[in-house]
Every structure is written in C-alpha cells, then in structure tokens.
Amino acid sequence: MKSAQSVALVTGGAKGIGRGIVLHLASAGWKVVFCDTDRMAGEQLAASxxxxxxxxxxxxxxxxxVQRIISQTVNWAGGLNAVIxxxxxxxxxxxxxxxxSLEQWQRRLNVNLTGPFLVTKHAVPHLRKAQGAIVxxxxxxxxxxxxxxxxxxxxxxxxxxxxxxxxVSLGPDIRANCISPGWIDTRGWQGTTEKPEPLSASDHQQHPAGRVGTPEDIAAMVAYLISPEASFITGQNFVVDGGMTRKMIYEE
Known part of the structure; x- marks a missing residue:
C-alpha cells in the first residue's frame, strides 16, 4: 500500500475501467486526480x-x-508519482x-494515442522527480x-x-508499462444507478478463466505496476483477458 502522499493521475477516470482504477487506488491510500470530458459523471464520482x-x-x-490538468494535479497534491x-x-x-472518414480516423488517433503522448510529455518532469511510473x-x-x-x-x-x-527513453528514472484488457464488463461502472442485465453463462464459460473480466481486475494490475514491487518491470505489455487471446477458435 502506498502512503497518502503518493499521487496518481488517471485519465478517463469518470466511468468504466478508469472509474474502477480511481476507486481502487484511492482505497489503497493514493491521492488520486482523475480527468474526463464527462463533467456530470466526474463530479458525481468525486462527490460520492x-x-x-x-x-x-x-x-x-x-x-x-493537458497542461491545465497536470498543473492542477501538482498544485493540489504537491507532486505526481504515477500516470495512468x-x-x-x-x-x-x-x-x-x-x-x-479522415475525421473519424483522426479523432480516435487524437484521443487514444496523441492524448497519452501529451499527458506523458507534460507529466515527465514531475514523474522524474518522484522516480515514478506510467501505465x-x-x-x-x-x-x-x-x-x-x-x-x-x-x-x-x-x-x-x-x-x-x-x-527506453525515460529509464531508469521512470518506468512505463502497458495493459491490454480483453472483455471487461463495465456496465455497472458507468456512474449510473441502472442495474445491467446479467451476462449469459456462455459469455463467461468461453473464457479459459471461466468468467468475463471486471474493472477491478485491471485496477489490481495497475496498482501492482505502479508499486515498488514492480520496480524491475518496464517496457512490457500485459494482456489481461481471461486467456481469450490464447484460444484457437475455428468454425466447425
């Protein structure tokens, strides 16, 4: 468990997997800042x-x-130890x-790939001071x-x-790792009170692990990768998918 002085920034933290990461890290003693474009969901999570x-x-x-998010994080928490x-x-x-369309293509590139680059770019000076980690x-x-x-x-x-x-570029001061989730059921993590319909038995049974994943499964891996116990792990991509990518599936 980290001390209350350790600070994590979680992007896209208002709903889904991000919400699970925010709650997991906060309950483990991290000071957590999270950003999102969804103001209502973000404020609801913070208030609750x-x-x-x-x-x-x-x-x-x-x-x-991104510059404003990083600035507010450091001003509020006094530093930055981990970026997710x-x-x-x-x-x-x-x-x-x-x-x-080029617009659809570019929007996904901007958010999914350029976004992590921008957050990392502006977080690096603070992470370097803290000998921090990126996921x-x-x-x-x-x-x-x-x-x-x-x-x-x-x-x-x-x-x-x-x-x-x-x-390779940021080591040894900063470690960087990646998680590749498989099917993660985020329907109960969307910041609403609606209860989702149960998944079918076949949904679960097709996974070698016997079930569909949850945000907590991903949050637990995040917590490990940004912890001192993972200090020898960097540059890796961890597949967390209940074994699905290891199955050979052919139509009979």
Missing amino acids: SEHDILFVQGDVASEPD NNAGIADPHTGPVEEL NMASTRALQSEPESEAYAATKGGLVALTHALA
Whole structure:
C-alpha cells in the first residue's frame, strides 16, 4: 500500500475501467486526480467518494487542457508519482475502411494515442522527480482484430509501441508499462444507478478463466505496476483477458 502522499493521475477516470482504477487506488491510500470530458459523471464520482480524490474536466487530445490538468494535479497534491493513460474512445467499430472518414480516423488517433503522448510529455518532469511510473491502457485489439476496426486497432497498437519507446527513453528514472484488457464488463461502472442485465453463462464459460473480466481486475494490475514491487518491470505489455487471446477458435 502506498502512503497518502503518493499521487496518481488517471485519465478517463469518470466511468468504466478508469472509474474502477480511481476507486481502487484511492482505497489503497493514493491521492488520486482523475480527468474526463464527462463533467456530470466526474463530479458525481468525486462527490460520492469518501477518499482523497479530485476531478478535473478536460480533453486529453487538447494540449492546453493537458497542461491545465497536470498543473492542477501538482498544485493540489504537491507532486505526481504515477500516470495512468486510460482515456480513449472505446467504440472500435467504424464501418468499412473505404467509408472511414479522415475525421473519424483522426479523432480516435487524437484521443487514444496523441492524448497519452501529451499527458506523458507534460507529466515527465514531475514523474522524474518522484522516480515514478506510467501505465498505458491498450487493448487485445492491438494483437488481434474483428472486421471494420482499423482506427481503433491502429491506436492501440501504437500505444503498445509508444510504451516500450518511453521505457527506453525515460529509464531508469521512470518506468512505463502497458495493459491490454480483453472483455471487461463495465456496465455497472458507468456512474449510473441502472442495474445491467446479467451476462449469459456462455459469455463467461468461453473464457479459459471461466468468467468475463471486471474493472477491478485491471485496477489490481495497475496498482501492482505502479508499486515498488514492480520496480524491475518496464517496457512490457500485459494482456489481461481471461486467456481469450490464447484460444484457437475455428468454425466447425
């Protein structure tokens, strides 16, 4: 467990996996700042938490927003020990590639790949002082694909490559690692009171681990990677998918 003086910034932290990371780290004693474009969800999470967290609205694709987010983080918490680049446009399907607009392509690139670059760029001076860590949130879609997901796959593949480049450039002062989640059920982590329908037995059973993942599964890996126990781990991509990418699936 980290002390209350250790500070983490989580991008895209108002909902889904990001929300799970915020709550997990805060409950483990971290001071957590999280940003999101969704003001309502961000304010709801900050108001409902009993832990030491701060919400800052902003878009990671905007460099002025990123500079403001980093500044507010350091001013509020007094430093920065870890950055979790989780913000992203989650919908992978953009239709046939011949109909994919440059606007759609560029928006995903801006948020999913340029965003982590900008956050890292402006966080590095503070992380270097703290001998800190970076965790980037990629996807198993960096390694395998469904049809009509070119823009999303390209951004997540780029994020894996960006991670090992950062690890080499920033080491030994700063470690950088990547997590590639598989199917994570985020429906109960969207900042609403609506209870989702249960997933089917087959949804769970198709996973070698026997179940679909939860935000807590990813948050636990994040917590480990930014901890002192992971001080010899950098430049790696950790697939957390219940074993699905290890299955050979052919139509019979």
